Amino acid sequence: MxxxxxxxxxxxxxxxxxxxxxxxxxxxxxxxxxxxxxxxxxxxxxxxxxxxxxxxxxxxxxxxxxxxxxxxxxxxxxxxxxxxxxxxxxxxxxxxxxxxxxxxxxxxxxxxxxxxxxxxxxxxxxxxxxxxxxxxxxxxxxxxxxxxxxxxxxxxxxxxxxxxxxxxxxxxxxxxxxxxxxxxxxxxxxLDPPALPESLDSVELSAREREVLRLVASGARNRAIAGQLAISENTVKFHVSNLLRKAGASSRSELVALATH
Structure with a gap:
């Protein structure tokens, strides 16, 4: 999907x-x-x-x-x-x-x-x-x-x-x-999209955010990520929201592109 x-x-x-x-x-x-x-x-x-x-x-x-x-x-x-x-x-x-x-x-x-x-x-x-x-x-x-x-x-x-x-x-x-x-x-x-960083190398992320980012980049959905990390699905959504904000990305696909740059 x-x-x-x-x-x-x-x-x-x-x-x-x-x-x-x-x-x-x-x-x-x-x-x-x-x-x-x-x-x-x-x-x-x-x-x-x-x-x-x-x-x-x-x-x-x-x-x-x-x-x-x-x-x-x-x-x-x-x-x-x-x-x-x-x-x-x-x-x-x-x-x-x-x-x-x-x-x-x-x-x-x-x-x-x-x-x-x-x-x-x-x-x-x-x-x-x-x-x-x-x-x-x-x-x-x-x-x-x-x-x-x-x-x-x-x-x-x-x-x-x-x-x-x-x-x-x-x-x-x-x-x-x-x-x-x-x-x-x-x-x-x-009304205008934010400028995207060239990669996430310069973005400061917590250890948990990096774990979530790795799983998002692998194609895992929120429920699967929650199961693997033993956290709630709402907590996963919270981390993904923070990742999007920190990366200046408007979608998960842009976030994945930055993570694999």
């Missing part, structure tokens, strides 16, 4: 999660009777299946995407959850004059927001989420805030996929929480 195939599977899993949350919101809605809820849930599932067959290819094929267009796609992704659930989502539009986003950044940004919303919902007690995008010409700036328990931290397992995706793009993730008031995720995604 190639890196691109694995990434596509992860992206589709994110989309599936949002669709399932939307269907559950419809089925639980007190505004719809049983028949109407079943009809709406069926329509959501059918529409999602069609979208999943075409969306990823469209995103990958697009070299650049206007920031307002990318944000509109995000709103469309979350519309069923907003429309039929009890979650109040506020969207703060990015400036229309913002720089167009590389396709990879636009795609990752939407997946990051979807994952963050699901992480907030999974905590419980979240009624409102505020999503804001901005662009300073060099970076896409994402701010996601909820009114939940305010217990999220940067090391929370539910944020691991987000942290890895942000790190893979050379970005930054900040998490601030206030008990009883909610959590805030501040994310910066650079």
């Amino acid at each position: 190639t890196v691109d195939t694995i990434q596509l599977a992860a992206d589709q899993a994110d989309h599936h999660a949002v669709t399932l949350e939307s269907i559950l919101a419809v089925l639980r809605s007190r505004r719809l009777d049983d028949r109407a809820a079943r009809t709406m849930a069926t329509e959501l599932a059918a529409g999602a299946l069609v979208d999943l067959r075409t969306a990823s290819d469209e995103f990958r094929d697009s070299l650049v995407e206007p920031v307002v267009g990318a944000f509109a796609r995000l709103r469309n992704d979350l519309r069923p959850l907003v429309r039929h659930g009890d979650l109040d989502v506020q969207f703060v539009e990015p400036p229309a004059t913002g720089r167009a986003l590389p396709g990879e950044v636009a795609h990752a940004a939407r997946a990051i927001v979807r994952s963050a919303v699901l992480a907030f919902v999974d905590q419980g007690e979240t009624n409102r989420v505020r999503i804001q995008w901005d662009c300073d010409g060099l970076n896409l700036l994402i701010d996601i805030r909820d009114d939940g328990r305010g217990e999220l931290t940067a090391h929370d397992d539910s944020l691991r996929p987000i942290a890895e995706r942000v790190a893979a793009l050379g970005g930054e993730l900040g998490v601030s929480s206030t008990a009883g008031w909610g959590s805030d995720l501040a994310i910066r995604l650079p």
Whole structure:
């Protein structure tokens, strides 16, 4: 299985999660009777299946995407959850004059927001989420805030996929929480790829990171690496995220290329 195939599977899993949350919101809605809820849930599932067959290819094929267009796609992704659930989502539009986003950044940004919303919902007690995008010409700036328990931290397992995706793009993730008031995720995604080092010889790595790197370069997946090193799969993901950040690589394939240079 190639890196691109694995990434596509992860992206589709994110989309599936949002669709399932939307269907559950419809089925639980007190505004719809049983028949109407079943009809709406069926329509959501059918529409999602069609979208999943075409969306990823469209995103990958697009070299650049206007920031307002990318944000509109995000709103469309979350519309069923907003429309039929009890979650109040506020969207703060990015400036229309913002720089167009590389396709990879636009795609990752939407997946990051979807994952963050699901992480907030999974905590419980979240009624409102505020999503804001901005662009300073060099970076896409994402701010996601909820009114939940305010217990999220940067090391929370539910944020691991987000942290890895942000790190893979050379970005930054900040998490601030206030008990009883909610959590805030501040994310910066650079629009231009970072310059890659010629090799990893000059990069300072811990002994454990070098072990993980050796196994990644051999083609081993996270589960296999975890088994060989007797550590958890989440710990492997954490080390891979650090390796990507230190190497300035945007994917495992680039990391392997640097390791075998």
